[in-house]
Amino acid sequence: MLIVPEREIANLMTREAAFEAVQKVFAAMASGDAYNFPVVREAIGHEDALYGFKGGFDRAGLTLGLKAGGYWPNNLEKHGMINHQSTVFLFDPDTGRATAMVGGNLLTALRTAAASSVSIAHLAREDARVIGMIGAGHQAKFQLRAALEQRSFEKVIGWNLHPEMLPNLEEVASEAGLPFEAVELDGIRDADVIISITSSFDAILTADQVSPGTHIACMGTDTKGKQEVDPALLARATVFTDEVAQSISIGEAQHAIASGLIAENDIAQLGSVINGTHPGRTSAEQITLFDGTGVGLQDLAVAAAVVDLAARNGSAIEVDF
Numbered sequence: 001m002l003i004v005p006e007r008e009i010a011n012l013m014t015r016e017a018a019f020e021a022v023q024k025v026f027a028a029m030a031s032g033d034a035y036n037f038p039v040v041r042e043a044i045g046h047e048d049a050l051y052g053f054k055g056g057f058d059r060a061g062l063t064l065g066l067k068a069g070g071y072w073p074n075n076l077e078k079h080g081m082i083n084h085q086s087t088v089f090l091f092d093p094d095t096g097r098a099t100a101m102v103g104g105n106l107l108t109a110l111r112t113a114a115a116s117s118v119s120i121a122h123l124a125r126e127d128a129r130v131i132g133m134i135g136a137g138h139q140a141k142f143q144l145r146a147a148l149e150q151r152s153f154e155k156v157i158g159w160n161l162h163p164e165m166l167p168n169l170e171e172v173a174s175e176a177g178l179p180f181e182a183v184e185l186d187g188i189r190d191a192d193v194i195i196s197i198t199s200s201f202d203a204i205l206t207a208d209q210v211s212p213g214t215h216i217a218c219m220g221t222d223t224k225g226k227q228e229v230d231p232a233l234l235a236r237a238t239v240f241t242d243e244v245a246q247s248i249s250i251g252e253a254q255h256a257i258a259s260g261l262i263a264e265n266d267i268a269q270l271g272s273v274i275n276g277t278h279p280g281r282t283s284a285e286q287i288t289l290f291d292g293t294g295v296g297l298q299d300l301a302v303a304a305a306v307v308d309l310a311a312r313n314g315s316a317i318e319v320d321f
Ligand code: NAD
Pocket: 108, 112, 134, 135, 136, 137, 138, 139, 140, 160, 161, 162, 165, 197, 198, 199, 200, 201, 202, 204, 219, 220, 221, 222, 226, 292, 293, 294, 295
């Protein structure tokens, strides 16, 4: 069994490798070669923690396993460690033997950023020049860094409920040599691509605050009850997702479905655009919306890529197990 500790991930995994791994597994999901297992998420009644498992099997990539972990709200204060903790376990699909244990914290941010990036690569207008961020927390920096590589962006604009966090976005924009402007929500209309990545439980963005032709990646809503945009925006947009079952239950689409504004079969898998079985964007005026809920197969795909890299450069720890 190979162990790749959390501390090694930053030296091994690149945004490009995460993009490739996530794009490939989204395609495999849409062609029926890969599927996600039902998500388990439990409030364990200890330390206010939420703990669970996301798993799946990719028959094309022969990747089987799960990510175990969750959210411990007191970690930072009590233990000086981040509140989100996760570990990926991979298994040999031929025998069921455990083959790898991989630190999942940084990988989660990289695979989540890769998901919105893949959506931008396939659905945003080629001439997109302004990117708008809603949210400025931990994930937002990863999201922005990855998104900036997908189009020739010239400007970053951003809004956050807590304006004191906006320098996070400014920092990433200036790394890329781009100007950053903090805007009111109405100002997000200037964006050609929008990423929302907040922990909001209420709609932030209204349907009329999004211009025709925009691509929006809604990345924050990954749990029942969370919400970032007005359900009317989903009715106005062509909606794509990683996994339809998650989109309608724990993703942004849960609200538009519940209010009857869209139906399940209005939502397409992003993988079908990658595979060429869905046309994706068909006009410059169309609004495309990616509901990124976060699937176990994304975690397995990036973990498998990291294990390959670690095995090649000798940084994996081998244990007899
Ligand atoms: P964080 O705590 O670092 O940042 C939270 C962000 O949400 C900040 O911008 C904060 O200002 C904003 N926010 C908090 N409460 C808000 C409210 N009531 N209304 C509007 N904005 C609010 O968190 P993070 O690690 O950046 O995660 C952000 C979100 O992304 C979380 O909801 C997390 O569960 C989700 N997430 C999704 C995936 C996925 O695959 N889709 C993966 C990882 C994280």
